[in-house]
Amino acid sequence: MEKRFIDNCPICSSQEETVTEQILSVIQKKTFAKNALVFEQEEESRGLFLITKGVVKISKISPAGKEIVLGLLSAGKTFGEGSLLGQDRQADTATTTEPTEVLYLPKKDLQAILDKNPLLYQSVVASLVRWMANLNNVIENINTPSAKERVWTYLCRLQTEQNKEVVQLSGKKHEVALMLGLRPETFSRALAELENDGQIKMNHKQVQILQSSK
Numbered sequence: 001m002e003k004r005f006i007d008n009c010p011i012c013s014s015q016e017e018t019v020t021e022q023i024l025s026v027i028q029k030k031t032f033a034k035n036a037l038v039f040e041q042e043e044e045s046r047g048l049f050l051i052t053k054g055v056v057k058i059s060k061i062s063p064a065g066k067e068i069v070l071g072l073l074s075a076g077k078t079f080g081e082g083s084l085l086g087q088d089r090q091a092d093t094a095t096t097t098e099p100t101e102v103l104y105l106p107k108k109d110l111q112a113i114l115d116k117n118p119l120l121y122q123s124v125v126a127s128l129v130r131w132m133a134n135l136n137n138v139i140e141n142i143n144t145p146s147a148k149e150r151v152w153t154y155l156c157r158l159q160t161e162q163n164k165e166v167v168q169l170s171g172k173k174h175e176v177a178l179m180l181g182l183r184p185e186t187f188s189r190a191l192a193e194l195e196n197d198g199q200i201k202m203n204h205k206q207v208q209i210l211q212s213s214k
Helices: 002-008 017-026 081-085 107-116 119-142 147-162 173-179 184-196
Strands: 028-032 037-039 047-053 056-061 067-073 093-096 100-106 166-168 200-203 206-209
Touching: 017 100, 017 107, 047 081, 047 107, 067 119, 067 173, 081 107, 081 119, 100 107, 107 119, 119 147, 147 166, 147 184, 147 206, 173 184, 184 200
Parallel strands: none
Antiparallel strands: 028 100, 037 093, 047 100, 056 067, 056 093, 166 206, 200 206
8 A cells, every 4th residue: 555655645656666676675654643733833753644534624823823834735745844954944834634644754764765766856856846836826825805805816826736627625624714814704705605606516515617727
């Protein structure tokens, strides 16, 4: 099973078989209960994590003490890449939102593999670039005053990422609301307004986009 996830990992999938075998030799499987802390902001960085099951919330505490949700990551996503590029302390906090399983690659072991296979660095950097793009989206959401507009932009982005007419929310409604900087009731109200306007059709965590976002 580990090899299947490594083969589909956005960082490792393009690597040669010998590199994959090296990664498999150091990988550790970890299981977390719902609402478990994987690591905390300012904690010493430990390595790379690949989610095989469940959802991990990446968040930050603002100077005012408010939680800012930066992303909700599901199976196939990685986090902790900064530890491989000289980041000594965790910049964010990672918490599970449901029972979750991850493949953990310790920093020291993966660093040794990176040193032997420099091309792997390109994949790590590419993953960080994708994460930076996500952070830009978070900033864009915060700077959009209209709740309805924020939610529509988020749904359009989901449609582009998932390439489907019916998209799956990236987490539970209250978690997505936090990520968009909205109260859960405001998020639900914005969805209802979009549905009343004929732009979407709701079905629990699934949303059918009735107006093209492309």
